[in-house]
Amino acid sequence: MTEFETALSPASKLNAAFLFVAAGGIIVQTAFVVPGYSSLPPGPIILACVATAVLALAPRWRWVSVLGLLAPAYVITTGIVERTSWARLRDPGDFLPFLGAVLQEVGVLFGALFGVIAVAQAYRSKTAQRPDFDKQDA
Numbered sequence: 220m221t222e223f224e225t226a227l228s229p230a231s232k233l234n235a236a237f238l239f240v241a242a243g244g245i246i247v248q249t250a251f252v253v254p255g256y257s258s259l260p261p262g263p264i265i266l267a268c269v270a271t272a273v274l275a276l277a278p279r280w281r282w283v284s285v286l287g288l289l290a291p292a293y294v295i296t297t298g299i300v301e302r303t304s305w306a307r308l309r310d311p312g313d314f315l316p317f318l319g320a321v322l323q324e325v326g327v328l329f330g331a332l333f334g335v336i337a338v339a340q341a342y343r344s345k346t347a348q349r350p351d352f353d354k355q356d357a
Contacts, residue, residue, distance in 0.1 A: 227278045230336040234287040237333060238270035241326025247319030266290055281341040288334030291327040
């Protein structure tokens with residue numbers, strides 16, 4: 220590790236893992252032709268790319284952790300606006316769309332939670348290691 224790299228925090232690892240879970244949930248819903256999903260939705264691609272970026276780049280650049288927070292926040296916001304995922308969550312009789320919706324919602328909710336923790340840890344640890352420029356040796 221260089222002086223600018225730090226170890227990947229457990230919160231960042233969990234953030235990325237839950238983003239992959241959410242992407243998997245969207246893929247399940249797409250594979251079983253849930254109404255309202257296109258044949259190739261951008262959600263799983265975006266979530267998987269952000270999760271990969273968090274795993275690969277967050278130790279070097281702390282701003283990448285913010286992406287791990289923004290991606291699930293965007294999916295949560297669009298899900299609230301669209302409202303169709305709530306219908307799938309209320310109908311467990313149609314099991315595979317229900318399973319996909321559960322995976323998606325659990326993934327984005329916990330992804331957002333661990334995203335907040337990862338961002339807080341990334342910025343707190345960097346500011347704690349910042350040199351004190353007020354004290355200069357004479």
